[in-house]
Amino acid sequence: MLDNTNNWKDKMQGLKNHASPIDLPFEWDALERRMEKRKRRNLIFWLWPMMLGLVLLSGYLFTKNKTTNVAPTLLQSNEKAVATEHQNKIPTLNENISQSNQFSNVIKDESTIKKESKIHSSKETNSLSSKTEKKVVSSEKQVFPNEIQDLHITNPFQLKVINTPQTMDEITAATPMNQQTDDFQFIDNHTNTLPKASISYLPMTSLGAIIHNAQQPNLSHSTIVLQKEPKPFFVDVRTMIGLSNYNYKSLTNENIALIDQRKTNERALEHVGGRFSIGKTFNHQWYASIGMSYARLQEKWNSSRYDTTDITIQNQVLETYTNHLGQVVEQTGSKHAKQISKVTQTRYNSIEQISATIALGKFFKVHKMRWAVEVNMSIPTYTKFSGQVLDNEGKMMELNKVYQPFNSLQYGMHTSYIYPVSGNLAIYGGYDYNFSRLRSDLGYLRTHHLHSLSLGMKYFINN
Amino acid sequence: MNNPLDDIINGCRQGQRKSQKQLFECLAGSLLTVSRQYTPKALDPMDNLQDSFIKIFDKIHTFDPTRGNFESWARRIVINTALDKLNKKGIEEVVLEYEHLPEILESKIKDTEDIEQLMHIISQLPDGYKQVFCLYEIEGYSHKEIAEQLQIKEATSRSQLNKSKQLLRSWVIKMEQPVFLNIQSE
Numbered sequence: 031m032l033d034n035t036n037n038w039k040d041k042m043q044g045l046k047n048h049a050s051p052i053d054l055p056f057e058w059d060a061l062e063r064r065m066e067k068r069k070r071r072n073l074i075f076w077l078w079p080m081m082l083g084l085v086l087l088s089g090y091l092f093t094k095n096k097t098t099n100v101a102p103t104l105l106q107s108n109e110k111a112v113a114t115e116h117q118n119k120i121p122t123l124n125e126n127i128s129q130s131n132q133f134s135n136v137i138k139d140e141s142t143i144k145k146e147s148k149i150h151s152s153k154e155t156n157s158l159s160s161k162t163e164k165k166v167v168s169s170e171k172q173v174f175p176n177e178i179q180d181l182h183i184t185n186p187f188q189l190k191v192i193n194t195p196q197t198m199d200e201i202t203a204a205t206p207m208n209q210q211t212d213d214f215q216f217i218d219n220h221t222n223t224l225p226k227a228s229i230s231y232l233p234m235t236s237l238g239a240i241i242h243n244a245q246q247p248n249l250s251h252s253t254i255v256l257q258k259e260p261k262p263f264f265v266d267v268r269t270m271i272g273l274s275n276y277n278y279k280s281l282t283n284e285n286i287a288l289i290d291q292r293k294t295n296e297r298a299l300e301h302v303g304g305r306f307s308i309g310k311t312f313n314h315q316w317y318a319s320i321g322m323s324y325a326r327l328q329e330k331w332n333s334s335r336y337d338t339t340d341i342t343i344q345n346q347v348l349e350t351y352t353n354h355l356g357q358v359v360e361q362t363g364s365k366h367a368k369q370i371s372k373v374t375q376t377r378y379n380s381i382e383q384i385s386a387t388i389a390l391g392k393f394f395k396v397h398k399m400r401w402a403v404e405v406n407m408s409i410p411t412y413t414k415f416s417g418q419v420l421d422n423e424g425k426m427m428e429l430n431k432v433y434q435p436f437n438s439l440q441y442g443m444h445t446s447y448i449y450p451v452s453g454n455l456a457i458y459g460g461y462d463y464n465f466s467r468l469r470s471d472l473g474y475l476r477t478h479h480l481h482s483l484s485l486g487m488k489y490f491i492n493n
Numbered sequence: 494m495n496n497p498l499d500d501i502i503n504g505c506r507q508g509q510r511k512s513q514k515q516l517f518e519c520l521a522g523s524l525l526t527v528s529r530q531y532t533p534k535a536l537d538p539m540d541n542l543q544d545s546f547i548k549i550f551d552k553i554h555t556f557d558p559t560r561g562n563f564e565s566w567a568r569r570i571v572i573n574t575a576l577d578k579l580n581k582k583g584i585e586e587v588v589l590e591y592e593h594l595p596e597i598l599e600s601k602i603k604d605t606e607d608i609e610q611l612m613h614i615i616s617q618l619p620d621g622y623k624q625v626f627c628l629y630e631i632e633g634y635s636h637k638e639i640a641e642q643l644q645i646k647e648a649t650s651r652s653q654l655n656k657s658k659q660l661l662r663s664w665v666i667k668m669e670q671p672v673f674l675n676i677q678s679e
Contacts, residue, residue, distance in 0.1 A: 041611060042630045048608045049522030050529060058517050061543050062510070068547065 067380075067416075081304070082487065085267050089455040089489055263491040266319055268305040268444075270462050272482030274298035274327055279475045288422045289474055295420065299328040299378075301480055305387060309488075316392050323387045323408050325440075325464075327478070331377040333420050339369045379417025379429050381468075385410040385440060393448070400448040402458065408440040408466075422472065433468045433476070440466035444484065457487045502563060505553045513550055520564065521546075524571050529612060530627040531575035533620040541578065545571040572632070576642060579620055614664060622657035629654050 276298045278289045307321020346365035352358050391404030413435035421427045446460025462482040467475050498519065504512025524545065528538040548570050556566050618626060624643060628634040629650075634642070636650040643650070 041608075044608050045526070045530070045611065045615075046631050047523070048526045048612065050525040050609075050612070052521050052525050054518050054521060057521060057539065057543075058514055061517065061546055062514075064543055065547060065550070 067378075077304075079269075081267060082269060082485070085265075085487055085489065086451075086455070086457075089452070089487070092454070262311050264309050264311070264317070264319075265489045265491070266305070266307045266309055266321065266486060268307075268484050268486030270301075270303040270305070270325075270482035270484045272301060272462070272480060274301050274329075275479040275481070276329075277477045277479070279477065281473045281475065285422075285473045288472060291420065291422075292474075292476075295332050297330045297332075298478075299330050301325060301327040301482070303480075303482065305486075307387060307389065309389070309391075311393075315394070316390070319387075319389045319391070321387050321389075323383075323385045325381075325383050325385075325480075327381040327383075327480075329379050329381075329417075331379055331417065331419055332374060333377070333426075334372055334374045337371050337373050339371070341367055341369045343367050377417055377419075379415070379419070381429075381433075382414040382416075383410050383438070384412040389444075391444070400450070400456075402444075402446050402448055402460075404444040406442045406444065408442070408464075410435065410438055410440070413438070432470050432472060434471060438466045438468050440464055442480075446484065446486075448488070454490045454492070455487060456490070457485075459483070459485050498563060499558075502553065502556070505550060508550075516549075517546060520567055523564070524567060526612065527568050527571045528575060529616050530631065531572050531579075531624055533575070533579050534616075534623075536578055541575050542571065545574045548574060572628075576624060579624060579643075614661060617664065618657050618660060622653050622660065625650050625653040626657040626661075 276296065278292055280286055280289050303323065303325035305321055305323040307319040309317050309319025309321075311317045343365045345362055347360045348363045348365065349361040350358055351361075385408035387406055387408040389404050389406035391402050393400065393402050395401070415429035415433060415435070417429045418426045419429055419432060421432075442462060442464035444460060444462045446458040448456050448458040450456045460483075462480070462484045464480040464482070465478065466480075467477040469475055498516075501512045501515045501519070505516055521542065525538060525542050528542040528545065532538040532541040545567075549567055552570070556563060615623060615626065621643075625639055628639045628642065629636070636647045636654075639645075639650045640647045645653075
């Protein structure tokens with residue numbers, strides 16, 4: 031049998047020890063490039079989640095730290111108003127101040143405020159205040175200051191707001207922030223990460239509540255603390271991942287064939303990106319930001335070539351002739367020929383870009399859900415092309431010799447759903463569309479349509 | 494005196510690019526042969542070799558010299574990388590008609606002196622047949638081990654080995670005919 035012969039075993043052993051011919055320098059270069067690319071790619075994929083995690087963690091730590099030091103925060107607020115129906119009756123603080131140790135960034139739900147404001151008219155306040163029963167109203171996290179303004183309009187005590195910063199200083203200085211009396215109760219059982227308010231109806235002599243960034247209009251004996259311009263600045267970190275789409279436009283008629291070749295061979299793959307920006311809100315609804323963006327586009331390039339190999343074909347008809355009997359005779363033998371085989375090569379190219387970005391956006395609310403829309407523009411400051419493509423003569427050329435790096439202005443829009451994590455921190459997820467174009471030295475434009483899912487966070491900084 | 498390969502391996506463990514290059518130069522030829530034997534036909538053996546070297550450099554700290562020599566370990570990685578791709582791709586089903594081949598054809602394979610030519614013939618085998626053939630004939634695996642490795646039954650392994658041998662024989666017959674030219678690389 032085939033596998034019982036020593037010769038066969040020797041052949042198999044020979045196969046085991048055989049070293050195939052290989053172009054070592056070329057293949058090592060290719061391997062080294064792949065290793066470098068992999069290293070960079072790993073870094074990119076880990077960098078953004080790490081950054082996001084770091085920012086969330088620092089936001090959490092900052093918020094946590096802040097909640098235990100509410101008094102200094104209140105003292106630092108420049109424009110605060112304290113409204114009270116009985117401003118001359120601010121009671122002894124040690125006895126009466128009731129508040130949460132985590133109330134700093136919480137606001138009461140608007141509808142609740144309206145409703146309760148209606149119920150408790152000024153005539154009822156005395157009877158209400160004389161009761162000692164506890165009542166807890168719902169609260170909700172607040173990030174966006176425009177909602178405070180809305181509350182001011184509906185607040186019947188708006189007219190009674192007076193500026194008494196000295197009193198606030200006294201109050202905050204004397205208030206034990208971690209004190210928990212019978213007059214307050216936690217509403218939300220989530221975690222310590224979310225600041226919460228607890229509002230209580232208190233006796234006549236008590237100071238109802240001190241709510242940073244919020245108000246409690248239905249309490250006749252309460253103290254209302256407002257900030258007129260809270261958190262106007264924010265830091266925005268965004269990560270994006272998505273798919274791209276390319277279109278080509280010829281600048282001259284001679285390039286139509288080249289563009290067809292590009293369309294056939296070039297395919298956009300995934301892209302990843304990130305943005306770090308600093309912004310400011312205006313009018314509590316609009317915002318503008320400036321920052322740096324990074325984007326990496328991956329693309330796949332297929333090219334084919336035909337390799338020819340010299341071969342010898344046996345038993346081929348070399349000549350035919352007719353003999354004297356009228357029979358056709360064929361002369362056979364070996365024939366030299368060329369074997370043509372199609373070889374397809376695949377390359378993965380990439381474009382990396384760092385750009386300066388400016389954006390203009392608006393916060394709005396739909397069915398109590400917070401959203402944002404934004405338009406932005408990026409100006410490339412650094413572009414790196416990696417990879418090779420075919421030129422119009424079918425020869426390989428480096429990608430950085432094909433495209434011009436500094437003319438690819440990028441325009442984009444972004445829309446997202448925003449979820450407030452705490453008084454300062456909001457995370458968001460949404461959709462980004464970006465458009466840019468690359469001008470080629472070969473006489474055509476390539477337009478990029480980038481569709482991305484984005485995930486990010488906005489951290490609002492107190493004024 | 495230290496084996497020069499040990500120094501290279503130690504350098505690779507420390508992530509030195511120079512040592513990695515030396516290791517590549519030492520083993521690339523023989524491992525390319527392995528890659529050609531096991532990589533599915535639709536894929537490029539060179540790509541598989543590169544994937545394997547990336548794994549080798551990543552996992553080199555797990556290599557234990559007491560359990561075998563480095564080349565066998567690296568060879569094993571190349572085989573596993575190729576077989577992973579085969580499992581993802583799925584084994585190609587080829588229906589072969591039984592052919593009674595004269596014994597004289599066996600001698601044609603035996604007389605094939607050029608190892609490269611033999612490699613080329615083996616590499617033309619359908620995926621699955623090729624892997625079973627190489628694991629059994631070259632690596633010396635048992636059918637049980639092959640079945641475990643490829644997640645197939647032992648009987649399938651035996652059957653595929655026989656069919657691969659039959660196919661090889663039939664090809665050797667046709668080696669002198671132009672039909673052989675139809676086997677082109679894509």
